[in-house]
Every structure is written in C-alpha cells, then in structure tokens.
Amino acid sequence: MIKLTALFFLIMFVIGTDTFLISPLIPTLQNLFHIPTEYSGWMVGAYALGYAIFALIAGPLSDGWDRKKVMLSGMVCFSVSTMLCGFATGFWSMFFFRFLAGVSAAFTAPQVWASIPALFPTSKIAKISGIVMAGLAASQAFGIPIGSLLASTHWYYPFFTIGACALLVAVLIFYALPEMKPNQGQETKTPIFSRYIPLLNSRMARKAFLAHFLFQCGFFAAFSFIGKWVTDRFHLSIDQAGYVMFFLGLGNIVGSFGGAYVIKTLNRFNTLVVGFLVSIACFIVLPHLPSVAAFESVYFFIFVNMGIAFPLILGMLNSLNPTIRGTISSLANSIMYAATTLGSWVAGLIYATFNGFSAVGMFAAICFAGSLLSFIFSGILTSHAKTKKEFAS
Numbered sequence: 001m002i003k004l005t006a007l008f009f010l011i012m013f014v015i016g017t018d019t020f021l022i023s024p025l026i027p028t029l030q031n032l033f034h035i036p037t038e039y040s041g042w043m044v045g046a047y048a049l050g051y052a053i054f055a056l057i058a059g060p061l062s063d064g065w066d067r068k069k070v071m072l073s074g075m076v077c078f079s080v081s082t083m084l085c086g087f088a089t090g091f092w093s094m095f096f097f098r099f100l101a102g103v104s105a106a107f108t109a110p111q112v113w114a115s116i117p118a119l120f121p122t123s124k125i126a127k128i129s130g131i132v133m134a135g136l137a138a139s140q141a142f143g144i145p146i147g148s149l150l151a152s153t154h155w156y157y158p159f160f161t162i163g164a165c166a167l168l169v170a171v172l173i174f175y176a177l178p179e180m181k182p183n184q185g186q187e188t189k190t191p192i193f194s195r196y197i198p199l200l201n202s203r204m205a206r207k208a209f210l211a212h213f214l215f216q217c218g219f220f221a222a223f224s225f226i227g228k229w230v231t232d233r234f235h236l237s238i239d240q241a242g243y244v245m246f247f248l249g250l251g252n253i254v255g256s257f258g259g260a261y262v263i264k265t266l267n268r269f270n271t272l273v274v275g276f277l278v279s280i281a282c283f284i285v286l287p288h289l290p291s292v293a294a295f296e297s298v299y300f301f302i303f304v305n306m307g308i309a310f311p312l313i314l315g316m317l318n319s320l321n322p323t324i325r326g327t328i329s330s331l332a333n334s335i336m337y338a339a340t341t342l343g344s345w346v347a348g349l350i351y352a353t354f355n356g357f358s359a360v361g362m363f364a365a366i367c368f369a370g371s372l373l374s375f376i377f378s379g380i381l382t383s384h385a386k387t388k389k390e391f392a393s
Contacts, residue, residue, distance in 0.1 A: 004119055005128055007169075007176050008112045009135040011075070014166050015105050016139030018082055019047060021147045021158055022098070026224075027231045028155050033091045037228075041348030044224045046095040048340035050102025055334035056196075058107045067111045067118075067180035068173065074108030075170040083163030086156035102337065110330040113314055118180055125315070127260055133311040134256035138249065145246040152237070195327045205320050207378030209335055211371045212313055216336040218367025219306060221343030222283060222360055226299075229357040234292050244296060251300040255307020262308055269381045271312065275305035276372040283365040287358040316380050343367075 022029070022044045030040045058070070081100035088094035112132060120128050147158035199205040226248070227241045236244070263271050279302045289295045317332045350359040375381055 003176055005131055007172055008132045010169050011112055012132055012135030013139045014169050015109050016136040017147060018101060018162050025151055025155060026228050035091050037348060037352040041224055041344035043094060044344040045341040046098035047102035048337035050099040051106040051337035052334045052341060054103045055106040055110060055330040058110060058330050067115055068177045071108055071111040072170055072173045074104050075166055075173060078104035078108055079163045079166035079170060082159055082166060086159035110333045113329040115180060129311045129315060130256050130259050134253055138253060145243055148241060195324055198321055204378050204380055207374050208317060208380045211374035211378060212332060213335045213339045214367045214371035216339035217343040218364035220340040221347040222364040224344040225347050225351055225360055247296045248299050248303045251303030252307040255304040259308035259311060263312060268312060272309060272375060272381060275309055276368050279305045280365045280368045283361040286361045287356060
C-alpha cells in the first residue's frame, strides 16, 4: 500500500509541477516571445485546453481498458511533449507543445483518482486521497520554486528536467502498478459520450459539477497571474517569485494532510462553507496589501482551503456513481482544466484592462461565491442516500 501511495504521489507531483510551472515564467516568456499581457494567459490555457477536451474521451475509454496501460502510455507521452516545450521558438510553438502535454496528462492523472477506490480499502480512501492531493501541493511548494531557480539560468531547463522526471515515473508505473483490467461484462461497447448520460440526467450531478467549475475557474484565474502580479507590484525576480510559490504551496500541503481531520471535526458542509467564505474575503483584500509578506500570509489561507476542498470535492463527485468512476474522474478533471482555460484567459484580459490584480481578485471571489451556493443547492454536501436513490431511478 505504501508503494502505490508513493507512486501516485509522484505522478501528481510531476504533473502538478508541469501544470503550474508557467505561472512564474509568464513575465520571462512574455518578454522573450513578445506576447501582450492579454494573451499571455494562453500559455497556461493551452495545457488546460488540451486536458479539458481529451479528458472527456479518456475517461469513458479508460473504464473499458487496463488502467495501468493507460497511465503508462499517458506518462511517456507527457514526458516527450514536456521536453518539446524547451524547444519552443515562439508563442504558437509553445502553445502547441503545451497543448500536447495537456492531452497526455488527460490520459494519466484521472486514472490515479479512479484507481484509488479500486486498489485501497474503503476506510483508507480519504486518507490516501489526501496524501495524493499533497503531491499537487508539494509540486507548488517545491517543484515550482525549483523550476523557477532552473529558469533563472535558462528558461528551458525546467521543461527538460520535468520531462526526464516524468520518464522515470513511467518506469516506476511499469514495475510497481498492478494491472487493472475492466470487470467482465463491463459496458465497453457503450458509446463514449453515452456514459455521461446518468450524470447529465442527475440534477445533483449537474449542480455539483457547475460548482466544481466555478471553484476551479476562480482559483486558477488568480493563481495564473500570481507570478506576474508580484513581479509587477513588488519588482521580484523570477527566482524570488518562485520562493513566494514555495510558501503558498506549504499552505496546500497543510490543507491536504490536515483535511481529513478538519472534515471529521466540522463535517463536510461546515468545512466547505467556512473555507470558501474565508477565501472570498482573502481574494477581496489581496490586491490592497502593502507588502510581499502580507500577500503571502493572506494567500496562504486560500491554499490551505484548496488543499482541504479539492480532495473533498473529488471524493463527493466520485461517490455519485461508483460504476463509472473513470468517467466521473475524467469529467471532473476536464471541467477543472476547462475552468483553468477560461479563468486564465479572463484573468489576462481584466489584468490588462484594469492594469492590476484588483479585478482578478474580485472575479475569483465571485466565482467562489457562486460555487458555494451551487454546492449547497445541489444537496451533495448533506446526502449520500439521496445520491444513490437518484441514480438508481
């Protein structure tokens, strides 16, 4: 069990590092490739767009395939496409290679979340999910600062390093992960998009996925431009911006490891409500803080909430229908990266239009408020029994 947990942690660490790497690099790449601020967010959005589109296909397909083979193939392709980013010569070549990396990740990361319920006992799922989520948190705390330090020597070093690490993780998948073939009689011949019908027909599922979209859209709109904002506002270098990311990533780690205890103490409903209200207040005050230290302290609470809320949300979504976990996991990830695409694009536009982070912070606060209301009205926070009854009908 420890071996598999560590493997899933590493997979999410590598993918998470690559996902968030562009944020502190935006000022450097923007100057290098002569990209206007309003379009610079697409260097984040390209990866997210590839992920969002192909995760919708990868999920239903993976429910009828051996998850090990899907994960292994996806990680190898992820390694190659990430290395290719280091050869980009302009905006469009970077956009294309980032898009390919997102497509590869779409076949890899959802398999982790879908594999956890299949490989671990029910009593351990929440704890394992928190540890795996900590892989994403650790990628922000350690991977991104390391990438920023490498980029301070030359911008393409991080891409080569992450690509090489991804290839090593692929080798570990080959040797450590057991086969996870679909059960006999599983509906492998069901048309791909027909597997989404139970989710589309469920009022609870529709509202819950909308809430998930708004949550991710608000968070990544703000996150995508942290590097640029601290550079513009406080005149930090790329490696100094990486240190800011390190501290924020620690908040995510705290939330990931402590989330199970918080949820057990407060229950799911109170945990999400309190966390979202605190985050909304933080987004509103962020642009008006006078120092880097004050900014880091306030944003730390947002990342703690992210570390607690994200595995909680994924767990609730996967509980909607246990027979199509791969489909649900991929849809959840697809929605997350669609939200990242939209959020980073909108953030770039309003950052350039209003010349600063104030409008971005307000946009994130509005998204979090809408997400909280949608989660509450969906009923998913308070009723597992209702979920099972609705899907059974």
